[in-house]
Every structure is written in structure tokens, then in C-alpha cells.
Amino acid sequence: xxxxxxxxxxxxxxxxxxxxxxxxxxxxxxxxxxxxxxxxxxxxxxxxxxxxxxxxxxxxxxxxxxxxxxxxxxxxxxxxxxxxxxxxxxxxxxxxxxxxxxxxxxxxxxxxxxxxxxxxxxxxxxxxxxxxxxxxxxxxxxxxxxxxxxxxxxxxxxxxxxxxxxxxxxxxxxxxxxxxxxxxxxxxxxxxxxxxxxxxxxxxxxxxxxxxxxxxxxxxxxxxxxxxxxxxx
Amino acid sequence: xxxxxxxxxxxxxxxxxxxxxxxxxxxxxxxxxxxxxxxxxxxxxxxxxxxxxxxxxxxxxxxxxxxxxxxxxxxxxxxxxxxxxxxxxxxxxxxxxxxxxxxxxxxxxxxxxxxxxxxxxxxxxxxxxxxxxxxxxxxxxxxxxxxxxxxxxxxxxxxxxxxxxxxxxxxxxxxxxxxxxxxxxxxxxxxxxxxxxxxxxxxxxxxxxxxxxxxxxx
Numbered sequence: 001x002x003x004x005x006x007x008x009x010x011x012x013x014x015x016x017x018x019x020x021x022x023x024x025x026x027x028x029x030x031x032x033x034x035x036x037x038x039x040x041x042x043x044x045x046x047x048x049x050x051x052x053x054x055x056x057x058x059x060x061x062x063x064x065x066x067x068x069x070x071x072x073x074x075x076x077x078x079x080x081x082x083x084x085x086x087x088x089x090x091x092x093x094x095x096x097x098x099x100x101x102x103x104x105x106x107x108x109x110x111x112x113x114x115x116x117x118x119x120x121x122x123x124x125x126x127x128x129x130x131x132x133x134x135x136x137x138x139x140x141x142x143x144x145x146x147x148x149x150x151x152x153x154x155x156x157x158x159x160x161x162x163x164x165x166x167x168x169x170x171x172x173x174x175x176x177x178x179x180x181x182x183x184x185x186x187x188x189x190x191x192x193x194x195x196x197x198x199x200x201x202x203x204x205x206x207x208x209x210x211x212x213x214x215x216x217x218x219x220x221x222x223x224x225x226x227x228x229x230x231x232x233x
Numbered sequence: 234x235x236x237x238x239x240x241x242x243x244x245x246x247x248x249x250x251x252x253x254x255x256x257x258x259x260x261x262x263x264x265x266x267x268x269x270x271x272x273x274x275x276x277x278x279x280x281x282x283x284x285x286x287x288x289x290x291x292x293x294x295x296x297x298x299x300x301x302x303x304x305x306x307x308x309x310x311x312x313x314x315x316x317x318x319x320x321x322x323x324x325x326x327x328x329x330x331x332x333x334x335x336x337x338x339x340x341x342x343x344x345x346x347x348x349x350x351x352x353x354x355x356x357x358x359x360x361x362x363x364x365x366x367x368x369x370x371x372x373x374x375x376x377x378x379x380x381x382x383x384x385x386x387x388x389x390x391x392x393x394x395x396x397x398x399x400x401x402x403x404x405x406x407x408x409x410x411x412x413x414x415x416x417x418x419x420x421x422x423x424x425x426x427x428x429x430x431x432x433x434x435x436x437x438x439x440x441x442x443x444x445x446x447x448x449x450x451x
Contacts, residue, residue, distance in 0.1 A: 025434075026434075027437060028433045028434055028436055028437025028438075028440070029430065029433045029434075029437075055278050055282060085282060087279075087282065087283045087287070090336065090337070091336075142344075145344055146337075146340045146341060146343075146344045147340065149344075150340055150343055150344045150348070151340065161430050162426040162427070162429040162430035162433065163426060163427050163430040165426050166419070166422060166423040166426055170349055170352070173352060173384075174348050174349055174351070174352035175352070176344065176348055182426065183426065183429050183430055183433055184429065184433040184436070185429065199440065202440075203433065203436045203437075203440065206432075206436050206439075207429065207432055207433065207436065210432045210435075210436075211428070211429070211432070214428060
């Protein structure tokens with residue numbers, strides 16, 4: 001898992017942007033990734049700067065960071081921050097690249113980011129070591145790759161829904177992404193890697209049974225189709 | 234209060250799942266409620282998160298007069314609702330499309346075309362991967378060793394399939410057929426991922442019903 005390795009390579013105190021670009025409709029797939037990622041970052045003593053290109057991602061990101069922070073004794077404003085949502089997609093990414101506190105002068109609850117310890121020394125992308133977009137569509141990882149990786153040469157990783165995963169593998173193969181988690185399977189693999197089994201790992205049993213059933217139906221239907229054709233001829 | 238929310242969510246989930254039996258008024262109610270609440274949520278969110286901080290505050294509180302331009306463009310956009318002057322809305326739309334096209338064009342080309350082409354310009358034989366395969370023979374090491382040739386052959390034959398200026402016959406037709414196989418495998422993998430995504434969503438809902446609502450699983 002390249003995303004896991006990318007986080008493992010970071011030194012304690014490094015700053016990671018996690019962009020919560022998803023909504024409750026994709027929670028079963030992306031929320032476990034979010035939680036596992038936040039847990040991994042806190043376990044490695046990394047600082048998380050959360051933000052969202054989707055307004056619905058703000059409370060989900062906050063919930064995941066709070067849950068992980070409780071387990072690792074981390075504090076809001078010191079170890080992590082949620083900058084909230086800004087409308088504009090790709091324009092917000094460009095603006096963040098140049099001036100993070102200018103783009104997000106306040107956090108999601110309206111507190112000035114200048115007063116938060118975690119934002120000390122954070123000015124632009126030069127202050128950031130890794131970006132991870134948890135993306136369920138546009139704006140999302142495509143925009144992060146285009147601007148953050150393409151223009152600024154940042155390391156960008158992602159966690160996406162299984163539906164969209166095949167369209168982002170070319171980015172991974174081309175080296176434009178440092179890692180990719182695809183759907184519930186990706187989340188479960190990440191949970192195994194950080195040795196914290198969660199809802200994704202639990203869901204993989206049901207997933208495997210459902211897949212087995214679908215394969216059985218496909219074979220069953222094709223068998224009858226072939227038998228029917230043979231009988232007709 | 235949270236329990237009430239859980240009950241409402243659970244009942245609405247069952248309303249939506251009732252469509253599996255057939256289209257019915259209960260499903261319609263849940264569907265319409267979802268659409269209505271979503272529209273209201275987005276309207277309120279746009280007002281508080283976009284219009285107030287990005288237009289009202291700078292224009293009316295801080296007196297930044299240049300913000301009259303987006304205000305006018307916004308009003309012109311809303312005129313779409315008035316049939317006699319609906320044509321006015323084309324101006325702000327043209328502005329948005331033009332701005333985004335200009336902004337996207339180079340970056341999109343660089344990220345999605347040039348970088349992707351560059352990624353295929355690699356050594357056909359990866360000696361390092363072959364050495365790994367020969368020292369540790371196995372399925373994964375074999376797949377890593379043949380990954381580049383497979384990718385290059387897939388790209389070339391896939392392009393040949395979409396080349397319609399020449400009849401798909403003989404060697405050319407054979408290569409096109411190989412391209413079709415690559416496309417079918419890609420579509421199959423994509424479909425597999427789609428199935429996985431839909432099953433994941435179902436698992437999420439069933440997990441909510443059994444754990445959060447009924448509390449029958451830990």
C-alpha cells in the first residue's frame with residue numbers, strides 16, 4: 001500500500017492536508033479510510049490540516065478526526081485543525097497553494113486560524129509534506145492532481161469510491177499519485193496495515209459473500225443459456 | 234433527540250428499500266423528501282457559506298465596490314427564470330465557461346494527456362523486474378515483469394481499434410481484435426469495481442439498521 005508507505009516515510013511533526021471531498025452517500029466506503037488515515041497520522045505524530053471542497057465533508061472529517069484524536073490523546077488546534085469548506089473547487093486549491101491562512105482565515109467553527117498552534121509556520125504548500133484527497137467526485141482528487149501535483153509538484157494521495165477507482169489508476173501508474181485506496185477494499189487493507197480493524201474490515205466478509213453470489217448467478221445464467229442454445233440447435 | 238434521528242433515518246431507509254418490491258407511495262414519499270431537503274440544505278448552505286462571506290460582507294460591510302460585478306452577474310443569471318429576458322443569463326454563463334476553460338485547458342492537457350503519454354514512454358523490458366522474477370518466481374513477480382509490455386501492447390492495440398480510416402482486416406484486424414480484448418477486460422474490471430461500490434453502500438445501510446438502529450450486532 002503506497003499511501004501507507006508515503007505516510008510512514010514522513011517525520012514526526014510533518015503536516016498533512018486531508019481534503020474531505022465526499023458526502024454521507026459514500027460514507028460506507030470513504031469514512032473508514034478517513035478514520036484509518038487520521039489514526040495513522042496521529043500514531044505517527046503528524047499534524048493534520050483538514051479542509052473540504054464539499055460542504056458535506058466538513059462534519060464527516062471533523063467526526064473522524066475527533067474519534068481518532070480521542071484514541072491517541074490529540075488536541076484540536078494543537079495536533080489537528082478543520083479549516084472547513086470553501087466554494088470554488090480548483091480555484092480554492094490554487095489559492096491554498098499560495099496562501100493557506102489567506103484562503104482559510106477561520107476554521108470551520110469561525111475561530112481565527114492565527115490563534116491555532118497547529119497552523120504555526122503554515123503559509124502555503126511549501127509548509128505541507130503530503131496531501132490526501134478523500135474524494136467521491138468533482139471537485140476532488142482530479143483537481144488536486146492537476147494543481148497540487150501538476151503545478152506545484154506536491155505528493156498527492158487519495159482514497160476514492162470503488163466506482164471511480166479505475167479512472168484514477170492511470171494517475172497512480174504515471175506517478176502522479178503517491179497512493180490510492182479504492183473503495184471498501186482499500187479501506188479494509190489500510191485498516192489491516194495499521195492493525196486497527198474497523199467497519200471496512202468487518203464489511204469485507206459480507207462483500208466477499210455478495211461477490212461469490214454474483215459470480216454464482218453469472219455462471220448459473222450462462223450455463224442455462226448454453227443448455228438452452230444446445231437444445232434449440 | 235439522537236434516538237429520534239436514528240428512528241427517522243431507519244424508517245426512511247426502509248421506505249427507500251421498499252422499492253425492491255415495487256414502486257410504491259412510501260418510496261415516493263421518501264424520495265421526494267430527500268430531494269426537497271437536499272435542495273433546501275444546498276440553498277441555505279450557499280447563502281451562509283458562499284453569498285454572505287464572498288459577496289455580502291466584502292460589498293456591503295467592507296465597501297469593496299468591485300464586488301458589484303459578481304452581484305450583477307448573479308442577478309443576470311437569475312433572470313433565466315423570466316422568459317422574456319432569459320437570454321441575459323447567457324452572459325454570466327459565457328463568463329463562467331470562458332474562465333473555467335482558460336483555467337482548465339493547459340493544466341488538464343498537462344495532467345491528463347501529456348503526463349499519461351509520458352508514462353507509456355518507458356523501457357519495454359524492465360530488467361530489474363525480470364531479475365526479481367527470476368530470483369523469486371511467483372505470480373506477482375511475473376505480473377510485475379510483464380506489466381510494461383502488456384500496457385504498451387494494450388495502448389497500441391486499443392488505439393488501433395479506434396482507427397476507423399482503414400478496414401479492420403488481416404494483421405490490422407487482428408491487432409484491433411486484441412485491442413477489443415483489452416477494452417473488454419478494462420470494462421470488466423470497471424464493472425467489478427462498480428458492483429463492489431454498490432454492495433458497499435448496501436452493507437453500510439444494513440450495518441446502520443442492524444447496529445445503530447436495532448443494536449443486534451456489535
